[in-house]
Each structure stands twice: as C-alpha cells, then as structure tokens.
Amino acid sequence: MDISAGWGLVVIGSGPAGEAAAMQAAKKDLKVAIIEEQSSLGGNCTHWGTIPSKALRHQVRQVIRTQRNPLLRGILKPREIRWQDLIARTREVIDSQVQVRTDFYVRNRVTVFAGRGEILSPNEVRVDDHEGRQHLLKTDNILVATGSRPYHPEDVDFSHPRIYDSDTILTMDHTPRHILIYGAGVIGSEYACIFTGLGIRVDLVNSREHLLDFLDTEISDALSYHLREQGCTIRQGEHYKRVTADDDGVTLELESGKKLRADALLWCNGRSGNTQNIGLENVDVKANDRGQLKVNERYQTETDNLYAVGDVVGWPSLASASYDQGRFCAAAIAGDEVRQVTDVPTGIYTIPGISSVGRTEQELTEAKVPYDVGQAFFKNLARAQITGERVGMLKILFHRETLAVLGIHCFGYQAMEIVHVGQAIMRQPGENNTLEYFIDTTFNYPTMAEAYRVAAINGINRIKR
Ligand SMILES: Cc1cc2nc3c(=O)[nH]c(=O)nc-3n(C[C@H](O)[C@H](O)[C@H](O)COP(=O)(O)OP(=O)(O)OC[C@H]3O[C@@H](n4cnc5c(N)ncnc54)[C@H](O)[C@@H]3O)c2cc1C
Numbered sequence: 001m002d003i004s005a006g007w008g009l010v011v012i013g014s015g016p017a018g019e020a021a022a023m024q025a026a027k028k029d030l031k032v033a034i035i036e037e038q039s040s041l042g043g044n045c046t047h048w049g050t051i052p053s054k055a056l057r058h059q060v061r062q063v064i065r066t067q068r069n070p071l072l073r074g075i076l077k078p079r080e081i082r083w084q085d086l087i088a089r090t091r092e093v094i095d096s097q098v099q100v101r102t103d104f105y106v107r108n109r110v111t112v113f114a115g116r117g118e119i120l121s122p123n124e125v126r127v128d129d130h131e132g133r134q135h136l137l138k139t140d141n142i143l144v145a146t147g148s149r150p151y152h153p154e155d156v157d158f159s160h161p162r163i164y165d166s167d168t169i170l171t172m173d174h175t176p177r178h179i180l181i182y183g184a185g186v187i188g189s190e191y192a193c194i195f196t197g198l199g200i201r202v203d204l205v206n207s208r209e210h211l212l213d214f215l216d217t218e219i220s221d222a223l224s225y226h227l228r229e230q231g232c233t234i235r236q237g238e239h240y241k242r243v244t245a246d247d248d249g250v251t252l253e254l255e256s257g258k259k260l261r262a263d264a265l266l267w268c269n270g271r272s273g274n275t276q277n278i279g280l281e282n283v284d285v286k287a288n289d290r291g292q293l294k295v296n297e298r299y300q301t302e303t304d305n306l307y308a309v310g311d312v313v314g315w316p317s318l319a320s321a322s323y324d325q326g327r328f329c330a331a332a333i334a335g336d337e338v339r340q341v342t343d344v345p346t347g348i349y350t351i352p353g354i355s356s357v358g359r360t361e362q363e364l365t366e367a368k369v370p371y372d373v374g375q376a377f378f379k380n381l382a383r384a385q386i387t388g389e390r391v392g393m394l395k396i397l398f399h400r401e402t403l404a405v406l407g408i409h410c411f412g413y414q415a416m417e418i419v420h421v422g423q424a425i426m427r428q429p430g431e432n433n434t435l436e437y438f439i440d441t442t443f444n445y446p447t448m449a450e451a452y453r454v455a456a457i458n459g460i461n462r463i464k465r
C-alpha cells in the first residue's frame with residue numbers, strides 16, 4: 001500500500017459540492033486530495049443529472065421552436081428524432097464540462113485519485129484505485145461529498161431493459177412511442193416535458209394531489225395545464241402496486257386498479273444519499289433511512305473533522321446549492337467565517353420553465369403578512385412577442401406598507417434567468433429592498449427583464465387605488 005501524509009483535506013466525490021470544496025481549500029493553501037470512483041470527474045451532476053437533462057431539454061426546446069416558426073415548420077419532424085441522437089449531442093456537452101472541470105484540479109494543484117474512497121478512521125482514508133492499487137491518505141480533515149443516486153424500491157426490476165431511472169434513461173437505445181413516468185417531482189416533470197416535446201405519449205403518475213406542490217399554486221396549475229396541452233396525461237394521487245415488464249413493454253398497475261401499459265417506464269421517485277460502504281461505521285457516524293448525513297452549521301458531522309456537503313446531507317439537493325455548501329464548508333475548515341446556504345432559488349427546467357425565490361402567497365397568508373401582488377403577463381411584452389414565447393408571467397409579492405419584495409415567482413421564457421434580477425433586490429439590506437427600484441430604474445428594451453417594471457407598476461397601482 002502506498003502511504004502519504006500531511007493532507008489538509010481529503011474530499012470523497014467530485015460533484016459540485018466536492019469540487020467547490022477542493023478548489024476553496026486549495027486557495028486557502030491546504031494540501032488537498034480528491035477521490036472519484038467514476039472514470040472521469042464532474043460527479044453525477046455532470047454525467048447523469050443536471051447537465052445531461054438540461055442539454056436534452058435545450059435540444060427539445062429547439063425542436064419545439066422550429067415547429068412554431070412558420071419559416072422552419074416542417075423541416076424537422078419531432079417523431080422522427082431518435083433518442084440516441086439527442087444523447088450523442090448531450091455527450092458532447094458532458095465531455096466539454098469534464099474537460100473544463102479537470103483543468104480546475106490541474107491549475108489548483110489538487111491531487112486526484114481515480115478510485116473508490118473508504119474512511120478508515122477520523123484521519124485516514126483508503127483509496128482502491130482503478131489499477132488495483134491501494135493508497136492510504138493521512139489527513140487533518142475528511143469531506144464526504146458522495147452525492148446521491150436514484151432510489152430503487154426492491155419490487156421493481158431495474159435490470160429489465162424497458163425499466164429506467166434518471167441515470168439509465170441516458171443509455172436507452174430506442175425511441176419509445178409511449179412512456180410512463182412514475183413520480184412527478186422535479187425530475188419526473190422535467191422529463192415529461194422532454195418526451196412530450198418529442199411527440200412521445202407520456203403518462204405522468206403523481207403520488208401527490210398537485211404537481212410540484214411546493215410552488216406557487218397558480219404556477220403549478222399553469223404547468224399542469226401546459227403539460228396536458230402538449231399531450232401529457234397527468235394522473236394525480238396514484239400509487240403503484242406492481243410493475244411488470246416483458247419484451248414488448250411495461251405494465252404499471254396502480255393501487256386504484258388502473259393498469260397502464262407503454263413501451264418503457266421511467267422511475268423518478270426520489271433519491272438516496274451515497275453513504276453505503278464508505279466506512280461510516282469506522283467513525284461512529286450513521287446515515288438516516290434515505291442514506292443522508294446530519295451536519296451542523298459548519299457542515300460538520302458528529303465526528304469533529306469529518307464534514308459532509310451536497311446531496312448527501314439532503315435539502316436542498318441542488319447543484320446550485322452544492323457548489324456553495326462546498327465552498328462555505330472548506331472556508332470554515334480553513335478558519336474563515338461560518339456561512340450557510342439559505343434562500344435558495346428554485347429553477348425548474350420544465351417547458352416552459354419555472355423559477356422562484358422567497359415566500360409564496362400561501363406562506364405569506366398563513367404568516368398573516370400584509371402583502372400585495374404585481375403581475376406582468378409575457379404575452380404583452382415586446383420581447384416575448386418578438387421571440388414568439390408568449391406563455392408565462394412574472395409575479396412580485398411585496399409588503400403593502402414597506403414595499404419590500406417578499407417573493408418572486410416566474411413562469412415561462414427565461415424564467416430561470418430573470419428571477420435573479422428580483423433576487424438581487426430582495427437581498428439588499430433594509431429599505432434598499434423595495435419594489436420602487438423597478439420603477440425608478442431604466443431597463444433595456446425590449447427585454448424579458450422589462451417584466452419587472454410592468455409588474456411593479458401593476459403592484460403599486462393596486463395599493464394606490
Ligand atoms: C435528472 C436530474 C436533474 C437535475 N437537475 C438539476 C438542475 O437543473 N439544477 C440543480 O441545481 N440541480 C439539479 N439536480 C440535482 C444535482 O444534480 C445534485 O444536487 C448535485 O449533483 C449534487 O452534487 P454533489 O456534489 O452532492 O454530488 P454528485 O453530483 O452526486 O457527485 C457525487 C460524486 O461522488 C462520487 N462518489 C460516491 N461515492 C464515492 C466513493 N466512495 N469514492 C469515490 N467517489 C465516490 C460519485 O461517483 C459522484 O461522481 C438534478 C439531479 C438529477 C438527478
């Protein structure tokens with residue numbers, strides 16, 4: 001075994017959380033090693049989650065836009081597009097991301113171990129590398145950034161070639177005409193839009209009563225409406241009883257007695273933290289029943305120099321937040337101020353997309369906050385008319401007396417980008433957080449961001465009536 005000592009931080013996992021922590025620790029002059037068991041860096045985010053799903057969505061949006069454009073309509077037939085071809089283009093994006101990320105480690109002199117990491121004690125990690133060698137790393141601190149994987153109930157046969165999860169769907173070598181999606185969380189809803197955009201029949205089965213019920217109700221209803229309009233059948237409040245598959249397709253039997261049959265099934269119901277066989281028993285740390293670790297405000301587990309960030313600690317389980325958690329954790333290890341990730345915006349890449357930050361109307365009503373609403377409908381904006389992206393709205397929730405912005409909820413073209421304009425104002429201290437900013441500031445024209453001025457004027461007019 002190859003033994004090395006003097007490491008300041010050993011990171012297990014090279015997703016957004018591990019990468020950001022490794023870079024931050026290196027900037028703080030710690031001697032850093034990172035261990036990754038996949039054949040290239042970037043984590044599940046780059047290889048199986050965020051990046052491939054967003055690259056697929058982008059291509060499908062281009063197809064949809066082509067269909068809407070009278071000059072281009074007919075050039076492309078969505079039903080003739082092969083899933084494998086979309087995946088091939090997606091691979092190009094993944095490869096570019098891997099290259100960029102690999103360079104970060106080289107430039108910041110972080111040592112990469114390609115293999116599986118296992119914690120032996122609070123100061124020792126063993127690596128079983130891909131060449132069959134073993135390395136023992138002696139370190140002051142260990143960071144678990146092992147991410148998550150799709151949750152697999154035991155009674156569903158995921159080895160069957162017609163049953164997929166959000167990882168294996170990227171290896172599907174045929175283009176189904178009809179797909180069942182079980183689980184209408186963020187992953188299920190995003191993939192439902194990707195498949196309906198390709199003209200594939202989708203049955204989206206939701207175990208809850210409303211789609212994405214943590215969202216503003218109007219926006220969640222608008223998403224249901226648009227998904228249905230695009231040909232997706234949404235079945236709410238349904239639970240699976242049995243999944244059976246054969247050479248020709250899959251049957252999903254529901255507890256309500258319904259039997260749904262299609263060419264393939266995509267299972268999108270939940271994720272589990274990757275904490276199995278990483279040596280937690282050697283440091284007296286236990287994961288919960290979803291494989292997640294409990295951490296304090298410094299991202300520290302019950303063992304002093306053992307830290308955890310990213311999906312493995314549960315909420316919010318987003319790449320966006322994982323980058324910040326990794327950075328904040330490494331800074332705290334290096335002795336900087338302790339910072340936590342809060343006020344995370346929601347960015348859901350359905351078609352149309354959804355984004356929000358701050359509180360919802362339901363939450364403000366429950367908390368008895370005197371608020372009002374300013375709205376802008378995209379169909380009235382010049383930019384939306386030019387691009388033909390007329391579906392959507394921006395809703396600003398603000399305090400009726402102080403005019404402080406309390407929540408931004410956006411649905412439609414560029415929603416995930418324009419939410420940040422409102423977020424920047426919401427983050428201003430005291431009286432600087434004001435709806436009036438959008439009225440007193442000149443915005444470029446014609447832009448989607450103009451929606452802020454329209455919505456703010458609409459809101460002010462309501463309270464001055
Ligand atoms: C389909 C899908 C779409 C998503 N879309 C978005 C989105 O649009 N926006 C967003 O913000 N988030 C999105 N997410 C969530 C986001 O991908 C995750 O929150 C993010 O990947 C978590 O980062 P992480 O660093 O914790 O771990 P991961 O990205 O899961 O990476 C963990 C890494 O650790 C490695 N590892 C595990 N165990 C070991 C071990 N013992 N030794 C060595 N290496 C190990 C794994 O191989 C993996 O590479 C999406 C997720 C999915 C599944």
Ligand SMILES: NC(=O)c1ccc[n+]([C@@H]2O[C@H](COP(=O)([O-])OP(=O)(O)OC[C@H]3O[C@@H](n4cnc5c(N)ncnc54)[C@H](O)[C@@H]3O)[C@@H](O)[C@H]2O)c1
Nearest residue numbers: 151185186187188268269270271272290316317347348349
């Ligand atoms: N655009 C985005 O931000 C984006 C896109 C895709 C995924 N994600 C993230 O990926 C995560 C997974 O999303 P999802 O749609 O699969 O599921 P979800 O988190 O919405 O959960 C779906 C259902 O599965 C249950 N569940 C979750 N984990 C379980 C487990 N380990 N065991 C048993 N039941 C479990 C949940 O209670 C829920 O009823 C979310 O945290 C989401 O934030 C984000």
